[in-house]
Amino acid sequence: MSPINLEDYLVPGTSSTYYIPEFVTEDEEEYLIRKIEEAPQPWWKRLNNRRLQIWGGDLTKKQTLIPQDMPAFVNQYPDVIGRIRDLGVFRGSAHGEPNHVIMNEYAPGQGIMPHEDGPAYHPVVATLSLGAHTIFHYYQYKQDDPSNPGPQAPPPSAPGAPAGMMGAPSATGRPIDPTPILTLLLEPRSLVITTSSLYESHLHGIDEVMEDSFAPGSRSPGEKIANVNLLRGKAEKDAVINGGFLERGLRYSLTCRDVEKVTAAGGALFRKLRG
Ligand SMILES: O=C(O)CCC(=O)C(=O)O
Numbered sequence: 142m143s144p145i146n147l148e149d150y151l152v153p154g155t156s157s158t159y160y161i162p163e164f165v166t167e168d169e170e171e172y173l174i175r176k177i178e179e180a181p182q183p184w185w186k187r188l189n190n191r192r193l194q195i196w197g198g199d200l201t202k203k204q205t206l207i208p209q210d211m212p213a214f215v216n217q218y219p220d221v222i223g224r225i226r227d228l229g230v231f232r233g234s235a236h237g238e239p240n241h242v243i244m245n246e247y248a249p250g251q252g253i254m255p256h257e258d259g260p261a262y263h264p265v266v267a268t269l270s271l272g273a274h275t276i277f278h279y280y281q282y283k284q285d286d287p288s289n290p291g292p293q294a295p296p297p298s299a300p301g302a303p304a305g306m307m308g309a310p311s312a313t314g315r316p317i318d319p320t321p322i323l324t325l326l327l328e329p330r331s332l333v334i335t336t337s338s339l340y341e342s343h344l345h346g347i348d349e350v351m352e353d354s355f356a357p358g359s360r361s362p363g364e365k366i367a368n369v370n371l372l373r374g375k376a377e378k379d380a381v382i383n384g385g386f387l388e389r390g391l392r393y394s395l396t397c398r399d400v401e402k403v404t405a406a407g408g409a410l411f412r413k414l415r416g
């Protein structure tokens with residue numbers, strides 16, 4: 142693949158969010174999905190509404206990584222980690238490349254509530270989508286505006302916001318504005334890179350829906366899809382431009398980050414214990 146010029150993939154209307162379609166090929170995607178599905182059962186962690194695997198080690202309560210080797214299918218072939226390093230987006234981070242990956246699995250109807258990724262990480266996340274598309278929303282906290290009606294009276298401009306979310310307090314206890322400030326369509330095989338204030342002071346989430354409609358008046362009307370001109374898939378582009386819809390499928394996301402603090406002995410100890 143020829144070197145990627147990041148600026149060609151800047152999401153319009155943002156200063157530091159990038160969307161790179163076809164970051165891996167269809168063959169690489171198929172291989173990665175096979176490896177994910179072949180993983181031994183104990184690698185999976187089951188949450189209320191989805192399953193995930195954590196690669197690169199566990200975080201302590203003090204937000205320090207106890208490192209473990211990444212599976213070869215992420216840093217050898219097809220070397221997703223190396224390709225992300227070569228983009229240069231982690232140049233200012235402690236290790237210059239991601240050392241930690243949370244791999245989420247979403248069945249249709251599953252998603253993730255708006256949240257922040259938190260302070261353990263250098264404030265950059267690169268997310269590879271595999272298997273199916275999703276719609277990814279960024280949110281801001283409600284402004285401290287005395288004229289703001291507050292959580293009891295959500296603005297009418299938030300059609301179809303997920304139940305339980307309207308003015309819901311976040312993990313930090315601060316109410317969230319339910320109208321997304323930015324919405325992206327993430328195609329399978331694409332990489333999205335979130336940095337700066339969207340990482341540090343905003344939230345992100347995925348609605349729990351079986352399909353995404355782009356019709357006028359829906360939650361993600363076509364004109365709100367900020368990366369429409371960067372999309373590669375014909376079905377995806379047509380749905381967005383013509384106000385159609387896309388059914389959700391089984392999606393995997395590899396969220397790649399750099400944990401700044403790492404214990405020195407962890408990896409060696411782990412390798413010794415494993416023999
Ligand atoms: O699946 C995604 O694209 C997002 C996952 C996410 O936000 C997270 O793991 O923190």
Ligand SMILES: [Fe+2]
Nearest residue numbers: 256257258345
């Ligand atoms: Fe997240």
